Amino acid sequence: MITVIPSGGLCDRLMTIESAISFAKQVNDAGITIVWKLNDELNASFEDLLQPIQNLRVRNVADSPSKKRTLLRRIINRTKKIWKKYIIFDEPVYLQDLFGRDQSVKNTEICTRYHKQKEKITIEGFGQFCLEDASFYCLFKLSASLENDLQSIVRLFPERIIGVHLRRTDNIFAIRESPTSLFIDKMKGEIENDPSVSFYVATDSLEELNKLIAIFGDRIYFQKNCIRNRTTIPGMQCAILDLYALGVTNNIWGSYWSVYSYTAARIGGKDFLSLYKQDNHTKEEK
Numbered sequence: 001m002i003t004v005i006p007s008g009g010l011c012d013r014l015m016t017i018e019s020a021i022s023f024a025k026q027v028n029d030a031g032i033t034i035v036w037k038l039n040d041e042l043n044a045s046f047e048d049l050l051q052p053i054q055n056l057r058v059r060n061v062a063d064s065p066s067k068k069r070t071l072l073r074r075i076i077n078r079t080k081k082i083w084k085k086y087i088i089f090d091e092p093v094y095l096q097d098l099f100g101r102d103q104s105v106k107n108t109e110i111c112t113r114y115h116k117q118k119e120k121i122t123i124e125g126f127g128q129f130c131l132e133d134a135s136f137y138c139l140f141k142l143s144a145s146l147e148n149d150l151q152s153i154v155r156l157f158p159e160r161i162i163g164v165h166l167r168r169t170d171n172i173f174a175i176r177e178s179p180t181s182l183f184i185d186k187m188k189g190e191i192e193n194d195p196s197v198s199f200y201v202a203t204d205s206l207e208e209l210n211k212l213i214a215i216f217g218d219r220i221y222f223q224k225n226c227i228r229n230r231t232t233i234p235g236m237q238c239a240i241l242d243l244y245a246l247g248v249t250n251n252i253w254g255s256y257w258s259v260y261s262y263t264a265a266r267i268g269g270k271d272f273l274s275l276y277k278q279d280n281h282t283k284e285e286k
Contacts, residue, residue: 002114005035005092005124009230010042010049010239011263012126016095018137020123021056022130023107027114032056039063044236051141091117095125107131137267142244149241153223154248161198161221162190163249163270164212165261168205169228173257177276180208184215186253186275191219200249202242202264204228243267 004020006013017034024032036046036058045060052058093113098106106129114121123129142150164183167174190197200221203209206228213220223242229235243260246252247268254261256276265272 166203167255177256
């Protein structure tokens with residue numbers, strides 16, 4: 001039995017669940033439970049965004065604020081840890097404790113814990129932890145209503161369209177290392193090579209979107225009436241629509257230190273190019 005408590009934003013969670021599905025296949029365990037927390041990072045239920053997945057049980061839970069760490073609270077938490085470790089043999093694995101380790105090391109530690117705890121484990125956090133190059137994003141299907149909305153967007157796409165993801169507002173690394181000017185220069189160069197090219201822009205900044213429209217005009221495609229507040233259900237639905245629309249484009253240019261555009265490329269099976277200032281180069285992944 002595998003229980004996963006994914007944290008972070010939408011794509012952090014999808015990456016973690018994808019890895020859990022691959023891990024379940026590795027250890028031949030068909031039962032996965034996802035504890036899907038509703039909080040400021042993602043305040044929408046799993047079903048608000050995606051269709052159910054076979055053999056994957058989802059529990060949507062409100063993420064309550066942390067309680068004050070009084071002496072009594074510390075005693076209670078310590079007792080719970082002892083209970084889980086020595087009585088019910090289900091000591092959680094916290095993925096943040098494995099950051100920086102080789103993928104095979106992560107996988108070995110989690111496999112060892114899984115078998116030691118009589119083939120049950122709770123994994124909490126975000127990140128990849130399975131040895132296989134998982135390709136299960138195909139299991140994530142938009143809800144029926146969102147799929148209709150997606151088709152309304154992508155049916156307008158021209159033959160040659162590049163996905164552009166500008167991560168702003170909440171990611172200081174993307175803002176610093178992937179300035180909009182870098183994208184503008186890249187887009188201008190692409191137009192010189194192919195005058196027919198257009199761009200689908202996904203961004204959390206209306207200001208940056210309007211800047212690109214002012215420069216490139218009707219070459220810019222984007223989600224109309226997009227709500228860019230990710231703490232609401234409509235806002236999260238707009239976020240996942242942009243994610244899947246990017247995946248339909250021919251290839252994707254993304255921002256530094258953002259898993260969002262990388263996930264879009266994985267969903268669509270497209271080439272991914274991360275634009276950032278380091279040595280004035282870009283990083284390409286296929």
